[in-house]
Amino acid sequence: MSTNMLIEAVDVHRSFGTTPALTGASVAVAAGEVVAVMGPSGSGKSTLLHCLAGIYLPDSGEVRFDGSRVDGLNDTARTRLRRTAFGFVFQFGQLVPELTVADNVALPLLLGKVRRKEAYARAEEWLDRLGLSGLGGRRTGELSGGQAQRVAIARALVTRPRVLFADEPTGSLDSLTGEQVMDELMNVVRAEGTAVVLVTHDARVASYADREIMVRDGKALTVGAVGR
Amino acid sequence: MSVPLTLLGLLDRAPSHGYDLKRHYDTLFGNDKPLSFGQVYASLGRLTRDGLIESRAEPGDGPDRKSYAITDAGHGQVAEWLGEPVEPAPHLQTVLFVKVVLALLLDRDAAGYLDLQRRTHLARMRELTEIKRTGGPAELLLADYGLFHLEADLRWIDLTTARLGTLAETVRIAETGKNA
Ligand SMILES: Nc1ncnc2c1ncn2[C@@H]1O[C@H](COP(=O)(O)OP(=O)(O)OP(=O)(O)O)[C@@H](O)[C@H]1O
Ligand SMILES: [Mg+2]
Numbered sequence: 001m002s003t004n005m006l007i008e009a010v011d012v013h014r015s016f017g018t019t020p021a022l023t024g025a026s027v028a029v030a031a032g033e034v035v036a037v038m039g040p041s042g043s044g045k046s047t048l049l050h051c052l053a054g055i056y057l058p059d060s061g062e063v064r065f066d067g068s069r070v071d072g073l074n075d076t077a078r079t080r081l082r083r084t085a086f087g088f089v090f091q092f093g094q095l096v097p098e099l100t101v102a103d104n105v106a107l108p109l110l111l112g113k114v115r116r117k118e119a120y121a122r123a124e125e126w127l128d129r130l131g132l133s134g135l136g137g138r139r140t141g142e143l144s145g146g147q148a149q150r151v152a153i154a155r156a157l158v159t160r161p162r163v164l165f166a167d168e169p170t171g172s173l174d175s176l177t178g179e180q181v182m183d184e185l186m187n188v189v190r191a192e193g194t195a196v197v198l199v200t201h202d203a204r205v206a207s208y209a210d211r212e213i214m215v216r217d218g219k220a221l222t223v224g225a226v227g228r
Numbered sequence: 229m230s231v232p233l234t235l236l237g238l239l240d241r242a243p244s245h246g247y248d249l250k251r252h253y254d255t256l257f258g259n260d261k262p263l264s265f266g267q268v269y270a271s272l273g274r275l276t277r278d279g280l281i282e283s284r285a286e287p288g289d290g291p292d293r294k295s296y297a298i299t300d301a302g303h304g305q306v307a308e309w310l311g312e313p314v315e316p317a318p319h320l321q322t323v324l325f326v327k328v329v330l331a332l333l334l335d336r337d338a339a340g341y342l343d344l345q346r347r348t349h350l351a352r353m354r355e356l357t358e359i360k361r362t363g364g365p366a367e368l369l370l371a372d373y374g375l376f377h378l379e380a381d382l383r384w385i386d387l388t389t390a391r392l393g394t395l396a397e398t399v400r401i402a403e404t405g406k407n408a
Binding site for chain 2: 209
């Protein structure tokens, strides 16, 4: 067993009713490593991401983060872990439309009991880093797709998580906008040393990663160079 | 690619000496295959003969004392060339394609081959993405061009991988003339 891995799944099985989604998936991601998860539709990529992030519990197998079992933790402990150590970006629908951009980015900090002033100051900082200066007061419904994904990235990283889980983060963007969002995302995660689990169908997006993992029929096939 | 027409295109921007022209070409289009001086001067000779460029001797000595400038005819030629679409070459007979068909015919491990090819393609795409991050504008455009073409290959590889079961069956039936 590799010991220097930040997050890993070992022989994870997970079914939904009678549908097997994962049938013995093993993956390991080192600290600061960016890994693309690819594979056909329905192969189990999102399920794998949810298991790694402690959102779904595996039926069998183990999930470890920073050397400790995640699958043994109770709901409260897993929720806490997700809030403090993990960040999430999805294809759409993750921002709260009634709130402003700054509210959305500050939200994870406020939930984590950071003082209001401090939370908004940090949110502002992250908006600047992602090229969104001056947009803090907008409602998220008034943003372009690319801007909305940048806000989602700022929100995911504002707590400075160890791992960012991204499921098709550029899936609803055109090529050029997707590329710009990936450039920004890579800049910040490299600067922060955040590990990234990046689910994508798009090989050009996957080519930003250090290596790729192929998921086929619920099994993960690790390929490419390990480490950086 | 047509070297003379490309050189003509570069001369449409500004007159140039043969040596500078070669350097300019190599920077933008040479990639890992720079032009030889022989090619450059042969092309310039042809363009001069066709009346598309003119040379002017400059004072001094050395072999590169000639400056080349485009003529009106040359200017027209560039405009015409840039307005024409290129042949949409479908690249159907690539080694990649031939290997997959042969693997299927010979009942070899086509899936294994496709997986390996997929990894190799992605590794190259990672390199090109890195070149985009660090390189200049011409490298960026060239890397994009490579990335989109490799991506097209990859999509074909993925689709073929997904179809392998049916394809193998079809090939077997075609070969033996009967259902297995
Ligand atoms: N919440 C759920 N309830 C029931 N079945 C599910 C659920 N989530 C996933 N599945 C099933 O599990 C299998 C794997 O799904 P998953 O979403 O992990 O695939 P995926 O690789 O992410 O696909 P896509 O590329 O289309 O997003 C599929 O057969 C899917 O129908
Ligand atoms: Mg999915």
